[in-house]
Amino acid sequence: WVTEAVNYRDFNNDPEKHLSFEKGDRVMILEDTDGDGVSDSSKVFVQDEDLVAPLGIAVVGNKIFVSCAPNLFVYTDEDGDDRPDKKEVFLEGFGGFDHDHSLHALIVGPDGKYYFNTGNAGPHHVVDKSGWELRSGSVYTGGTPYNDKNEPAQVSDDGRIWVGGLALRINPDGTDLKVMGHNFRNSYEVALDSYGNMWQNDNDDQVVTCRVTWIMEGGNAGYFNSNGKRTWQGDQRPGQDIFTAHWHQDDPGVMPAGDNTGAGSPTGVVVYEGDAFGPEYQGMLLSADAGRNVIFAYQPTKKGAGFDLQRNDLITSVQESTEGYVWNETDDDKRKWFRPSDVAVGTDGAIYIADWYDPVVGGHQMMDSVGYGRIYRLTPKGKQLKSPKLDLSTTDGQIKALLNPAINVRALGFEKLAAQGKTVVEEVQKILETDNPYHKARAIWLLSQLGDRGGEIVENILKNEPDPRLRTVAYRALKNYEDFIIRFASIAADDPSADVRREVALSLRDIPWEQSKNVLKKLFEGYDGEDPWYLEALGIALDGKEEKAYAEWISDQPKDPAEWSDKFASLVWRLHPKTAVTELKKRA
CATH class of the missing domain: 1.25.10 (Leucine-rich Repeat Variant)
Structure with missing residues (x-):
């Protein structure tokens, strides 16, 4: 199943000079009917004037979710004839119409809920089926003539300020919309593994600071300041390197930024959990980068309460380094026209790669006049993979x-x-x-x-x-058994694994202080004073409880702030309660 983007940014690309569809963009079904690895069947599932360069598709049974801001559409094929019998708007109100920094693909998580991303081309005013409203934005405007207004520091119905690009989760019935991470620039997709870990990549401001990282639930990725009113350029400190500044890595309340992949145009991500390629590929995080002509591959390893990501090339169309990539530089070297826009896993265990195939990527531009694209199928050498027949x-x-x-x-x-x-x-x-x-x-x-x-x-x-x-x-x-959350948290709060304790902390964000304080104290005691992921999890757990935690826990510290333990000092830095200003001045 493929979404086409033939009518791509016509405000920048003259439709008279490239393939254009007056009736709107299409969703196509391609099929390999004889098992030789090459598609021999192509049919139009739907062509719709409401589809203007859609950025994502998810096929969930007979429901086909298509991401095309301002809407997340769902087409239902009720009779199995590969044509939609019903079209509905599942969610609406996303910013970024006809913009790359907008609504991206939906996937189903291991918990049965739907996860998806949207970029920072807000504002996003989205109401779920239960009436809960997300209000998110930033100072970012531009990119398209339609993205001329945005608004930072908006408050959603949960009382929180969510900023920039977002990772979101929602029930299949459209209720219980929840922000899982925020303050991205334009993360093209969120990938989940079977453990429930969320992974993403993110683009940069053409300053060699693209990244791939694990997302901690509720985490702030640090592209803007905490309320979206300031850019990283406005906050960069003297002597601070660009990667650190770009993702606000020296600020409290921001997740570690992960692997700096440098220049690029990162797009789709997926975690490969099949066994067709052997154990060394199982659990591999794959990240497509259209600018760099590459699919990056990672085998995440544990590091404290987070992960360490060591990068390798899985597939690339060029042998030389592409680290000097500049998005608007083009030449006649067609090897560099390999522009992987997504990577996915099939029922057969093969890896499928969508190729935008164009001399340029980024800046809402294209040079391809004929609407050419490719899909590659990657299989283990010497193996013939077949899709199983599933009787549901x-x-x-x-x-x-x-x-x-x-x-x-x-x-x-x-x-x-x-x-x-x-x-x-x-x-x-x-x-x-x-x-x-x-x-x-x-x-x-x-x-x-x-x-x-x-x-x-x-x-x-x-x-x-x-x-x-x-x-x-x-x-x-x-933790979905909300009435028993403290009982489960008490069981797991002294688990030897920092990962488990981190999850306990994250689950306590919305639990009042009096109910959670004993577990929170135990979690703080398990902090080693150095792990940035664990510290940020504690900060999220203590959101709205900063003053109470500081008032109680300072009694365990020496009266002279200069003699505080390192782990208490770092926690106070992360929480920065107003009542700690005098003590922090003394430490400074």
């Missing part, structure tokens, strides 16, 4: 779908099994006996939604599972 009418078929490497396909298995409830607990529990940790993680998410017995199994995993990754999944799943 049986429990066995649903479990096979759940274990499939294609993200939105395994979501169908999850949905069907969850609908069966406690009757499938035993079958799902058997997955925990397999060797594949990603399959085990998917089973944990599902068990948490299969009634009391399923919840008991997940709680036992939280208490006794030796693998900290699975204990982390167990806590993430159990």
Whole structure:
């Protein structure tokens, strides 16, 4: 399934000089019917005047979600004839009409909820199906003639200020819209692995500071200042390097920025969890960069409560370094026209790469006059991969779908099994006996939604599972039992894994001080004084509780602020409560 962007930024690209569709852009279905690895069938699913260079597509059963600001559309094919029978607006109100910095693709997470990104071309005023409203913006305008107004420091219905580009989550019925991360520039996509980790890349202001990183729930990525009123250029300190300034890395309340990939135009991301390529590829984070003609590959490794990302090239069309990439420089070297705009995983375990194929990328420009694009299929040498036939009418078929490497396909298995409830607990529990940790993680998410017995199994995993990754999944799943959050938090607050304790902290953000203070104190005691991810998790946990925490915990410190422990001093820096100003001046 492919979204086309033929009518791409006609304000910058004369439609008389390139392929143009008067009836709007299209969603296409390409198929390899004989299994030779080459598409031999092409059909138009829909052509719609409302589709103006859509930036994302998700196929979830018979529902096709297409991201095209200001709307997230859903087309439903009720009779299976590869034509939509119904078109609805799932969400509306996103900024960035006909803009690259706008609404991007939706995916289904391992918890069965929908996740998606939008760029910083706000303002975004979005109301979910339950009436909750997101209000987000910044000082950013421009890029298109339509993006002439924006507004920083807006307050959403949760009482918080969300800034710039956003990662969002919503229930399949359109309720409970939630901000999962914010203050991006233009992150093209959010990728989730089966553990529930969120990953992204992000573009920069053409100053060699693009990045790839893990997103901590509720985290601030630091592109603007905290309320969106100032740019990084306005906040850059004397002597501060550009990468540090660009992502406000010396400011309290900002996540670590991850891997600095330099110049580029990062686009789609995915985590590969199939086994077709062997164990060295399993769990690999793939990040497409259209500017650099490359798919970057990472095997994330643990570092404190976060991750370390060491970059390699999975696929590139050039042998020489592209680190000197300048977005608007073009030449006749067609190797550099490989512009990967997305990377995905098929039901067969193959990796699929969408190629924009153009001499230029970025700046809302293109030079391709004929509307040419390519899709590559990457398979292990010597292996013939085949898509399995999945029968979603049986429990066995649903479990096979759940274990499939294609993200939105395994979501169908999850949905069907969850609908069966406690009757499938035993079958799902058997997955925990397999060797594949990603399959085990998917089973944990599902068990948490299969009634009391399923919840008991997940709680036992939280208490006794030796693998900290699975204990982390167990806590993430159990925190959805909001009435029992303090009980689960108390169990996990002294877990030996910083990851588990981090998740406990993040889950306590909206829990009042009197209910959470004992667990929060225990979490602070587990801080090593150095880990920036753990410190930021504590800061998020103490949002709105800064003054109370400072007033209680300072009693454990020497009266002279200069003699405070390093970990307490760094926490006070992160929280910066007003009542600490005098003590901080003394330390300075």
